[in-house]
Amino acid sequence: MNYFITGGTGFIGTHLTSLLHKVHPKAKVYNLDIVKPGTPLPAVKDYKPALREGKEHAATFIYCDVRQPIELEKVNITPDDVIFNFAAVHRTPGHPDSEYFETNIRGAENVCAFAERHGIKKIVFTSSIAPYGAAEELKEETTLPMPNTPYGISKLVAEKIHQNWQASAEDRQLTILRPGVVFGKGENGNFTRLYWSIRGHRFMYPGRKDTIKACIYVKELVRFMLYRLEHHDSGVELYNCCYEPAYTIEQIVEAMKRVTGMNVNVPYMPGWLIMSAAGALGALGSPMGICPARVRKLQISTNICGKKLAASGYHFCYTFEEALADWYKDNNNQCLE
Known part of the structure; x- marks a missing residue:
């Protein structure tokens, strides 16, 4: 049995690969990517590879390149194989719309055509909460998508x-995940x-402290993926992936500090003032990554409901604070990166 991970060099793919290696040590795991593990991305300033020096993928x-038809030579592909489709252009802002x-x-x-050609019946697709669009209202899986960015x-x-x-055959299994902010070692986010x-x-708190930022620990996310593979027979299922209830930016900051x-001391800055400062820094080339677009993202809640995941039967391994502590431990209790 094979596991194919498109975009496997990235943050989530690296953690999933490690988990698969532990849980299914005899399975073959293939990382389908245009970037070799440990290689910096020249298009992303100050990017640190998810796989650090001295570590092996x-x-x-x-x-x-998933933009082209996928042909894998010398790989014995079977209908029992599983595809995790993570390959995406996702940093926003940061790329031309096209x-x-x-x-x-x-x-x-191309990923679905590859699965079709080889009779593969299981795909896990990591989508995003961006299809919901930017708005303060609570988003459930049944909420009408209203994306307002090219990415979404x-x-x-x-x-x-x-x-x-999936609809082309009844025995096909598709899991679509819409994660909130995914955090953990190697996130660069x-x-x-x-x-x-x-x-x-x-x-500084940019105009408000109660902005909701739905999030999930990367180790929790990849464990949930494997859980759904084992507990989902066929059809399509969609899950928001985040802690329930979601945390505010103030709660996240205070937990990080603890x-x-x-x-x-984290001060509060009125919204009009921080936007003016971000505009000035943006004109200077956005030092420290500060620009109006990123500040606006901080001011808008990602108010995502995680009740369906909580009711799925999956048991979280970490509370939010325990997840931060585990991440800190992964960095030798020196930092979070």
Whole structure:
């Protein structure tokens, strides 16, 4: 049996590969990506690979560009194999609009065509909460998607492509996951930036402290993926992936401070003032990654409901604070990165 992970070099793919290696040590895991593990991304400033120096990726790397038809030579592909489709252009802002559509939509088409050709019946697709659109209202899995960014639109279309693949045969199993902010070692994302901003006395609450930021620990997310593979026979299932209830930015900041021992006062800055400062920094090239678009993201809640996941029978291994502590431990109790 094979596990194919498109985008397996990335943050979530690296953690999933490690888990698969532990849970199914005899299975063959293939990392289908255009980036070799441990390789920096030249398009992303200050990017740190999810796999750090001295560590080995527990999957066999195969160069694969999902924007092109997928052909794997010298791999014995069977209908019992599983595909995890993680390959995506996802950092937003950060890419021309066309790149989101080219990779996320064309990639979904090619992954599903690959599964169709080889009779593969199981796909786990990591989508996003971006298809819901940016709004304060609570989003459940039944909420009408209203994406308002190229990334969100491309992810919603990709979901529909996967659903069409599943609908072609009753015995096909499709799990679509919409994670909140995924945090953990190697994320290079929002939580890492938040931690270093707090530690460096550069973070201020941007106009509000009650912004909801739905999130999930990466180790929890990949465990849930394997749980659903074992407890889902056929059809399509959709899950928001986040702690329930979701946490506010103030709760996240205070938990980070407690876990890492930071004695830092985090001030509050009125929204109009921080947007003016972000605009000025944006004109200087966005030092420290601060720009108006990122500040606006901080001010808008990602108010995602995780009740369906909580009722799925899956038992979380970590509370939110325990997850932060485990992440901190993974960095030798030195930092969060």
